[in-house]
C-alpha cells in the first residue's frame with residue numbers, strides 16, 4: 001500500500017489497484033508467497049476517512065464497503081501463502097486487511113486495533129468474521145468489542161502475530177519459501193479446506209450488511225466530523 005501522505009488509507013482507487021495486483025500475482029505460477037506491507041511508517045490506517053465516509057445511506061455504504069470485502073475474501077482464499085508485514089500501526093480496516101492474510105509479522109512496539117467501534121461503526125470488510133478463524137473466540141470478541149489497541153507483545157500472546165522482524169524479513173520467511181511452488185499450493189489448499197470454506201463469503205457479506213446499517217448514525221457522523229476538524 002503506497003499512500004504514505006495519508007498513512008496508506010484505502011481509497012476507492014486503491015480497492016481497484018489491490019484487486020488488479022492480486023490478479024497479476026495469481027496468474028504468475030512461479031510465485032510462492034504474497035507479502036502485503038505499507039509505505040512509510042504505517043501499515044494501513046483503514047478506510048480513507050475523506051473518500052469512504054461521506055454522507056451515505058445504508059445501500060450506498062454497503063456497495064462502498066463491499067469492494068473491500070471482495071479484496072479480503074480474495075486474500076483469505078489466495079492460492080499461495082500470504083503474509084502481512086506490519087511495518088507500523090494498523091487501524092480499523094487496516095487491521096482487517098492484515099487479518100485476511102494467513103500470517104502476520106510485526107516490528108517491535110507497533111500497535112494494531114479495530115478502531116471502528118470508536119467511530120460508531122463495526123468491522124465492515126469481512127475482517128471480523130476472519131478474525132474468529134485466526135485467534136481464539138473470546139480474544140476475538142474482546143478485541144473487537146473493546147476497540148483496544150494491542151502492542152506487538154500482546155498480539156503475539158493472543159496468536160494473531162507469528163513473530164517480530166527487524167529488517168531482513170525475507171530471510172525469516174525462508175521456512176515458507178524454501179518449499180516448491182507445488183508444496184506451498186497444496187498446504188494452502190489444505191488450510192482453506194479446513195478453515196475457510198466457500199460459505200465464509202456469506203458470513204462476510206452479513207458483516208458488511210451489519211456495518212452499513214450503522215453507517216448513517218449520529219455516532220458515526222460525529223466521530224468523522226471530529227476527525228476532519230482536527231486536521
Ligand SMILES: CC[C@H](C(=O)O)C(=O)SCCNC(=O)CCNC(=O)[C@H](O)C(C)(C)COP(=O)(O)OP(=O)(O)OC[C@H]1O[C@@H](n2cnc3c(N)ncnc32)[C@H](O)[C@@H]1OP(=O)(O)O
Nearest residue numbers: 005006007009045046047048049050091092093124125231
Ligand atoms: C470498515 C472499515 C472502516 C472503513 O473506513 O470503511 C475503517 O477503516 S474505520 C477506521 C478508520 N481509521 C482510523 O480511524 C485511523 C485514523 N488514523 C490514525 O489513527 C493515525 O493517523 C495513525 C495511527 C494511522 C497514524 O498516526 P500518525 O500520528 O503517524 O499520523 P497522523 O495522524 O498525523 O496522520 C497523518 C495524515 O494522515 C491522515 N490520515 C490518517 N489516517 C487517515 C485515514 N484513515 N483517512 C484519511 N486520512 C488519514 C491524517 O488526517 C493526517 O493528514 P494531515 O493532512 O497531514 O493532517
